[in-house]
Each structure stands twice: as C-alpha cells, then as structure tokens.
Amino acid sequence: MTRSSMRITAPDPCNRVRLEDIDLADNALYAQGDPHLAWQTLRAESPLFWQNRSAGEGFWAVTRLKDVRRVLSEHETFTSEAGTAIAMLDSPDPAGGSMMQSTDPPRHHEYRRQLAGRFSSHAAASQAGWVRSFVRKTVEPALDGGVWDAAAAFTRLPMAVGARMMDLPDKDIDPLIHLAFSSLAPGDPHFSQGSEQETALAAHCEIMIYFEERLAEVRKNPADDLISHLLTLSVDGRPLTDDELLVNCLSLLLGAVVTTAQTISAMLVQLAGSRDGEGRWPRDVPLDSLVDEALRWSSPVNHFMRRARVDVEMHGRTIRAGEAVTAWIASANRDEEAFARPYEFDPTRSPNPHIVFGTGSHRCIGSNFARVMLREAFAELMETTESFTLAGDYVHLLSNEIAGFVSLPVRFRAARRPTP
Numbered sequence: 331m332t333r334s335s336m337r338i339t340a341p342d343p344c345n346r347v348r349l350e351d352i353d354l355a356d357n358a359l360y361a362q363g364d365p366h367l368a369w370q371t372l373r374a375e376s377p378l379f380w381q382n383r384s385a386g387e388g389f390w391a392v393t394r395l396k397d398v399r400r401v402l403s404e405h406e407t408f409t410s411e412a413g414t415a416i417a418m419l420d421s422p423d424p425a426g427g428s429m430m431q432s433t434d435p436p437r438h439h440e441y442r443r444q445l446a447g448r449f450s451s452h453a454a455a456s457q458a459g460w461v462r463s464f465v466r467k468t469v470e471p472a473l474d475g476g477v478w479d480a481a482a483a484f485t486r487l488p489m490a491v492g493a494r495m496m497d498l499p500d501k502d503i504d505p506l507i508h509l510a511f512s513s514l515a516p517g518d519p520h521f522s523q524g525s526e527q528e529t530a531l532a533a534h535c536e537i538m539i540y541f542e543e544r545l546a547e548v549r550k551n552p553a554d555d556l557i558s559h560l561l562t563l564s565v566d567g568r569p570l571t572d573d574e575l576l577v578n579c580l581s582l583l584l585g586a587v588v589t590t591a592q593t594i595s596a597m598l599v600q601l602a603g604s605r606d607g608e609g610r611w612p613r614d615v616p617l618d619s620l621v622d623e624a625l626r627w628s629s630p631v632n633h634f635m636r637r638a639r640v641d642v643e644m645h646g647r648t649i650r651a652g653e654a655v656t657a658w659i660a661s662a663n664r665d666e667e668a669f670a671r672p673y674e675f676d677p678t679r680s681p682n683p684h685i686v687f688g689t690g691s692h693r694c695i696g697s698n699f700a701r702v703m704l705r706e707a708f709a710e711l712m713e714t715t716e717s718f719t720l721a722g723d724y725v726h727l728l729s730n731e732i733a734g735f736v737s738l739p740v741r742f743r744a745a746r747r748p749t750p
C-alpha cells in the first residue's frame with residue numbers, strides 16, 4: 331500500500347537529489363517518493379541524463395520542455411517502432427510497425443488520416459451530453475455525504491466512453507478496466523499476478539482474446555462503431571491484418587482507460603489541500619482554462635520513450651544509434667524556463683504551453699475526448715457539490731509510466747438546491 335501526499339510537491343529550489351541516487355525506472359519513486367525533486371535536479375544539472383538500471387538496459391532521460399518536444403516529435407531521429415515506454419526496454423516491441431502508436435510516419439500518417447474524423451473536436455463535443463449524464467449518475471451516490479472512492483468511480487468514465495465508441499457491452503467495463511491497469515501498471519499490488527512481465531503479458535493476451543471475439547462479431551454485423559471503422563482502414567494499400575487490428579484495439583483501449591480520470595483525482599487532492607482542508611472549485615475561471623491547468627498539474631503520463639535512429643548530440647553528450655531515450659512529460663510541465671511559478675496551481679494560467687498530450691505526429695488522438703470528459707466532470711461537480719474533504723488515505727498507482735490513483739476516499743458536501 332502506498333499512501334502519499336508527496337506526489338505533486340513544490341521542491342525547494344535549493345534542494346537537490348544526488349544524481350547517483352536517482353532511479354527513474356523505480357515505480358516506487360512515483361508512488362511513495364518525490365519525482366519532482368528528482369526532475370528538478372535533472373533539469374538543472376543533467377538535462378540529458380544516463381539512467382543505469384540494476385537489471386537490464388539503461389536509458390537516456392530528457393526532462394526539459396524543449397528537449398521533450400524534440401524527442402517526441404523528431405521521428406526522423408527518434409523512432410517509435412522499438413518500444414515507447416521503459417516497460418518495453420527488455421524485449422522488442424512486438425507491435426512495432428503494426429500498432430499506430432508504435433509506427434513511424436509516413437505509414438503512421440495513413441492511420442491518423444483515416445481515424446481523424448472519429449476523434450475530431452466535433453465528434454467529441456457530440457458526446458458532451460452523454461458524458462454529463464454519466465458523470466451525474468456516477469456522482470449521485472456521493473451526494474449523501476458518505477465516504478466515496480472518487481478514483482474508482484471516475485475511472486469508469488473514460489472506459490464507458492471508450493466502450494461507447496467501440497460498442498462494447500456495459501458488463502465488460504469493469505473487467506476491461508482491470509485488464510488495462512494490469513497491462514500498464516503490472517507492478518502495482520492491486521493488479522500484479524506474478525512478476526511484472528507475467529502480469530502484463532497475461533493481461534495483453536486476455537485483451538487480445540477479448541478483441542478477437544469482438545472482431546469476429548463485428549465482421550458479421552458491421553455498424554458505425556470504431557471497431558467496424560478499423561475494419562475499413564487501408565494502410566499500404568491493403569486492409570489491416572488481424573494482428574494489426576488487434577494491437578490497435580488494444581492501444582485504443584489502453585489510451586482511453588488509464589489516463590483521463592487521474593486528472594479529476596489529482597484536482598480533488600490539490601483543491602482539498604490537506605487531510606483537514608476543505609476543497610472548493612474555482613468557479614470564477616473559464617472552464618477550458620481550468621481543464622488545461624488541471625492537465626498540466628496532474629500530467630497523467632509521466633514519460634514516453636523513443637530509440638535513436640542515428641547518433642545524436644545533445645547537451646554536449648552523444649546518444650548512440652539504437653539507444654533508448656525517455657521523454658519526461660510530467661517534468662517538462664514543471665519546466666521553470668517555460669512556466670512562470672511552475673509549482674503553483676493557477677487555473678487562470680495563460681499561456682499554458684503544457685505538453686500533457688505529447689506533440690508531433692503521435693500527439694494524443696484522444697485529447698478532444700479527454701477534454702470533453704474533464705470539462706463535463708468539473709462542470710457537474712461544480713453544480714452539484716459545495717465542497718469536499720479527503721476522507722482517508724489515498725493510494726497512488728505503483729507505476730513509472732502512469733501518474734495515477736488506485737483509491738481516493740473523499741466526502742462531498744452537496745450544493746444546496748434552490749427551493750422550488
């Protein structure tokens with residue numbers, strides 16, 4: 331169990347961690363420790379840092395916004411086809427070149443061009459009413475003032491939206507959430523079954539079997555859902571193979587499920603302030619501006635990874651062709667060169683050049699949907715709740731990739747309704 335109030339801190343600028351004590355691969359750093367002090371030290375002292383691992387291949391780490399942008403977007407220099415996260419360091423990415431996220435342009439552009447309409451701002455906005463009523467039903471049981479697990483409840487929102495897009499039955503929502511977290515946070519005791527690799531592999535296999543069955547059904551009765559749409563894609567002048575279809579269903583599921591709700595949980599923690607504090611929504615700021623700052627503040631994805639295709643010079647050091655380079659998005663979102671008062675939560679912040687959805691050709695395809703979910707969730711919570719308090723220890727996800735919550739007990743005070 332990893333209770334912590336340490337995850338999002340404002341480290342003293344004079345404080346530092348010894349570089350040799352930093353272990354960016356250690357899941358515990360993100361659940362019990364303080365990654366912000368480590369990232370602050372790296373940005374100041376070692377903007378291109380070589381991370382040794384006790385077992386397995388080491389990797390480079392960039393932590394400044396400018397460098398994170400470069401690594402994520404320069405696909406001619408840094409490939410996505412040989413693993414996109416630390417978890418993939420020790421074995422070749424089996425989905426390299428077949429899953430959209432693990433495919434480089436120009437092939438990658440073919441995927442994005444044909445999927446763009448499904449993920450457009452218009453498509454996302456058309457779901458706002460449905461999202462709002464889902465949030466309303468989700469929050470309703472909490473309005474009686476009892477202790478309520480906000481992390482568990484809100485995790486169902488992005489999965490429900492994903493299920494709606496892919497036309498998956500409601501009964502599959504909870505099992506798929508469990509599988510998605512087992513796959514992306516296999517070291518967390520709530521999800522692990524054996525070693526991290528065994529847990530992730532077992533979850534991947536189950537998800538693939540699940541989608542194999544769905545694909546067979548959809549082939550018989552194609553409709554207007556996302557899976558039916560995947561069946562119509564043509565890449566390299568041919569339809570996707572079964573393997574390509576399956577890994578892309580997996581990727582869409584994982585992208586959708588594990589990230590968005592973390593921003594809602596992080597907001598509740600931030601606004602409540604402390605165990606004894608009473609959280610209130612900032613009601614006098616534009617909702618979009620609140621959403622952006624909430625995204626920057628929570629940064630649900632800590633890092634993504636690339637591999638150098640050629641030797642690259644950065645900060646006076648050489649990244650050799652073939653070496654792995656991690657881009658620390660959550661650190662870039664606190665870069666003191668890019669953000670004034672980076673450790674201050676300021677919902678009026680403008681401009682807010684955060685990089686929470688990545689950048690370049692792989693920039694998050696689901697960002698419009700994530701924004702709609704957050705806007706509707708915040709709007710509903712502002713309307714129905716007066717204030718809230720933390721009602722017990724919250725538990726962070728044990729993961730170096732996803733900055734998340736496993737549970738977050740809160741107590742809401744319902745807004746007083748005008749008497750009819």
Ligand code: HEM
Nearest residue numbers: 430431585586589590630634686687688692694695696700
């Ligand atoms: C706050 C919520 C979210 C965050 C912070 C987030 C973050 C990211 C980031 C940083 C990337 C870039 C990956 C890279 O450069 O390798 C990405 C890509 C992706 N995201 Fe999201 N995401 C979120 C929500 C979603 C949602 C709701 C979906 C699905 C509906 C989704 C699906 C994807 C997919 C499929 C990709 C791969 C895109 C590509 O390679 O072209 N994400 N996401």
